[in-house]
Amino acid sequence: MLQNDLLLRAARGEEVERVPVWLMRQAGRILPEYRAVRAKAKNFIEFVKNAELAAEVTVQPVDILGVDAAIIFSDILVIPEAMGLSYQMIEAKGPWFERTIATQQDTDKLVVTDGSNLQYVYDAIRLAKKQLNNRVPLIGFCGAPWTLFAYMVEGSGSKTFSKAKKLLYTNPKLAHQVLEKITQSSINYLLAQVEAGANLIQIFDSWAGVLSPEMHTEFSLKYMAMISDALSKKVPVTIFAKDAHFALAEIKNNSCSVVGLDWSVNPNEARKILGANKTLQGNADPCLLYADYAEIEKQTKQMLNAFGKHRYIANLGHGLYPDTEKEKVKFFVDCIKKHSYAKTADKIHA
Amino acid sequence: MLQNDLLLRAARGEEVERVPVWLMRQAGRILPEYRAVRAKAKNFIEFVKNAELAAEVTVQPVDILGVDAAIIFSDILVIPEAMGLSYQMIEAKGPWFERTIATQQDTDKLVVTDGSNLQYVYDAIRLAKKQLNNRVPLIGFCGAPWTLFAYMVEGSGSKTFSKAKKLLYTNPKLAHQVLEKITQSSINYLLAQVEAGANLIQIFDSWAGVLSPEMHTEFSLKYMAMISDALSKKVPVTIFAKDAHFALAEIKNNSCSVVGLDWSVNPNEARKILGANKTLQGNADPCLLYADYAEIEKQTKQMLNAFGKHRYIANLGHGLYPDTEKEKVKFFVDCIKKHSYAKTADKIHA
Numbered sequence: 139m140l141q142n143d144l145l146l147r148a149a150r151g152e153e154v155e156r157v158p159v160w161l162m163r164q165a166g167r168i169l170p171e172y173r174a175v176r177a178k179a180k181n182f183i184e185f186v187k188n189a190e191l192a193a194e195v196t197v198q199p200v201d202i203l204g205v206d207a208a209i210i211f212s213d214i215l216v217i218p219e220a221m222g223l224s225y226q227m228i229e230a231k232g233p234w235f236e237r238t239i240a241t242q243q244d245t246d247k248l249v250v251t252d253g254s255n256l257q258y259v260y261d262a263i264r265l266a267k268k269q270l271n272n273r274v275p276l277i278g279f280c281g282a283p284w285t286l287f288a289y290m291v292e293g294s295g296s297k298t299f300s301k302a303k304k305l306l307y308t309n310p311k312l313a314h315q316v317l318e319k320i321t322q323s324s325i326n327y328l329l330a331q332v333e334a335g336a337n338l339i340q341i342f343d344s345w346a347g348v349l350s351p352e353m354h355t356e357f358s359l360k361y362m363a364m365i366s367d368a369l370s371k372k373v374p375v376t377i378f379a380k381d382a383h384f385a386l387a388e389i390k391n392n393s394c395s396v397v398g399l400d401w402s403v404n405p406n407e408a409r410k411i412l413g414a415n416k417t418l419q420g421n422a423d424p425c426l427l428y429a430d431y432a433e434i435e436k437q438t439k440q441m442l443n444a445f446g447k448h449r450y451i452a453n454l455g456h457g458l459y460p461d462t463e464k465e466k467v468k469f470f471v472d473c474i475k476k477h478s479y480a481k482t483a484d485k486i487h488a
Numbered sequence: 489m490l491q492n493d494l495l496l497r498a499a500r501g502e503e504v505e506r507v508p509v510w511l512m513r514q515a516g517r518i519l520p521e522y523r524a525v526r527a528k529a530k531n532f533i534e535f536v537k538n539a540e541l542a543a544e545v546t547v548q549p550v551d552i553l554g555v556d557a558a559i560i561f562s563d564i565l566v567i568p569e570a571m572g573l574s575y576q577m578i579e580a581k582g583p584w585f586e587r588t589i590a591t592q593q594d595t596d597k598l599v600v601t602d603g604s605n606l607q608y609v610y611d612a613i614r615l616a617k618k619q620l621n622n623r624v625p626l627i628g629f630c631g632a633p634w635t636l637f638a639y640m641v642e643g644s645g646s647k648t649f650s651k652a653k654k655l656l657y658t659n660p661k662l663a664h665q666v667l668e669k670i671t672q673s674s675i676n677y678l679l680a681q682v683e684a685g686a687n688l689i690q691i692f693d694s695w696a697g698v699l700s701p702e703m704h705t706e707f708s709l710k711y712m713a714m715i716s717d718a719l720s721k722k723v724p725v726t727i728f729a730k731d732a733h734f735a736l737a738e739i740k741n742n743s744c745s746v747v748g749l750d751w752s753v754n755p756n757e758a759r760k761i762l763g764a765n766k767t768l769q770g771n772a773d774p775c776l777l778y779a780d781y782a783e784i785e786k787q788t789k790q791m792l793n794a795f796g797k798h799r800y801i802a803n804l805g806h807g808l809y810p811d812t813e814k815e816k817v818k819f820f821v822d823c824i825k826k827h828s829y830a831k832t833a834d835k836i837h838a
Contacts (some may be wrong), residue, residue, distance in 0.1 A: 303775040350751045425653040
């Protein structure tokens with residue numbers, strides 16, 4: 139039994155005594171403790187594949203920042219790799235794929251993984267769960283099929299992902315084949331994460347925002363729905379479609395329990411669109427944590443007031459930026475804990 | 489008198505017989521004719537500063553693509569340069585500033601230009617106007633103060649502009665000083681553009697989308713309003729705040745005539761938010777032009793139906809991508825011309 143199950147109760151829409159909080163990229167470079175462990179691995183990929191090191195940095199933020207959940211330290215690009223497209227993480231540049239997907243032949247060669255070649259992730263989850271010792275839940279995750287597709291076709295990060303989008307416009311049939319293979323691989327992978335102990339699954343659609351609403355419905359939401367349907371009977375599912383304000387109305391009909399919001403979205407409007415049956419997660423601007431303590435506290439209180447205490451998980455609207463001061467991050471977490479107790483139980487107006 | 493003033497009539501909300509069309513980055517690398525002229529200049533900055541060459545590529549799309557407006561070939565970063573921060577345009581990387589703004593001393597050193605050191609732009613406008621010979625209107629432009637600030641503080645492009653945003657959070661007073669200087673410089677610059685012959689002014693807030701709604705109101709819209717107020721008595725003003733769906737409700741109260749929309753925004757919702765007194769401009773996904781001709785025609789018709797004929801200017805939701813086929817761009821322009829005649833005069837439902 140979990141000692142602190144605030145996150146899961148909030149996700150399921152149950153009563154909570156205060157708002158739970160965790161932070162995207164909490165297991166990351168803002169912690170000197172993380173950087174010390176990171177230095178033990180030869181490169182980023184080796185780091186991700188080392189279950190002991192991955193488990194260690196997964197647990198760190200629970201001890202150091204006092205967050206209400208751990209999220210397994212890994213990378214969304216382990217799925218393309220497990221499907222046969224290996225990648226490198228180039229310092230200050232981001233991911234880079236030697237081979238990309240352009241043709242039917244490329245697509246046919248892509249492996250649908252049963253998840254068995256990602257054992258190192260499940261090992262890390264099991265180790266982290268052991269070290270967490272039921273203190274808080276552990277979040278598992280994957281990239282949205284569209285977001286993984288974007289990297290697999292583009293071959294690297296991009297401002298526009300115009301090469302990946304070009305394939306959607308010029309060969310939608312092939313694009314759907316690739317997306318189906320990614321989706322099936324992701325479902326197998328996530329089911330194994332849950333089997334290993336993940337208590338909630340988050341799907342990161344990091345590049346949702348480069349698609350038009352119609353394209354996002356056809357090439358992204360459809361596949362996130364398949365994943366969500368396959369997983370949500372076992373654990374709560376969170377969908378975070380960054381910069382896809384237009385997608386909220388359709389996400390309302392997704393089987394997920396939680397919807398991640400970036401800071402471009404107004405909390406009241408999001409609640410109006412999503413209704414009373416979804417938990418909202420977010421959405422502070424990561425740059426707020428550059429401000430002084432008084433400003434952080436002021437804006438955190440505003441955020442809590444806007445979202446209310448019920449069906450809400452406090453977080454940022456994106457991952458922590460690496461140059462954020464650890465003390466400010468801790469202060470943000472403390473502000474959530476302090477001020478969300480103060481609010482009386484409130485209803486959702488939606 | 490202009491032979492084709494569709495753009496200006498649409499901007500002012502007057503009757504039009506068909507929807508006018510132009511394309512952001514129409515004077516650019518998609519045209520072999522542009523690349524031939526570009527090759528005559530040593531580098532991008534020299535190209536921008538050469539009034540003859542700039543005028544020549546400004547007029548090309550009118551002749552070659554048949555668009556209903558020319559837009560002066562220049563760069564938004566001529567303003568930082570005129571204020572004392574010179575930049576380089578690095579191939580495949582984008583702009584780079586040797587000196588940036590971080591302190592009060594940096595800010596004090598920034599010059600408010602009266603516009604006189606941007607004579608090469610006005611020369612280019614006069615030459616282009618002569619070559620256009622009253623066929624179509626000429627659009628002048630500037631970057632939004634926030635967007636210019638973002639480059640001047642960050643020193644280069646960025647996915648997050650977290651360094652520029654950090655200054656907003658840590659020293660808002662200084663940020664406002666910089667923004668005021670940029671605004672005053674921009675007003676002087678734009679008034680001189682109009683004096684030289686610009687018939688409409690577009691303000692490009694390319695990095696609007698990295699700000700939260702509150703930050704965008706305080707640090708961007710406020711300054712765009714000052715520019716719009718100073719210019720809109722002379723010519724129609726267009727505001728294009730990319731990725732700032734959240735800002736539309738406030739832009740409704742801006743003195744601009746035209747609001748540019750990216751492809752993340754639904755035309756009907758934009759009309760509902762902005763009301764009947766703004767002209768909408770946009771918003772095809774530039775990647776649509778990678779599709780085959782039938783698909784381009786289908787989606788262009790859908791766009792025309794969604795926006796209607798009144799108070800609408802057809803365009804993309806962002807600049808043309810450089811690898812777009814010239815024939816497809818021409819086809820898009822022709823589709824607008826062909827299909828917007830077919831629609832009977834319709835009313836705006838807002």
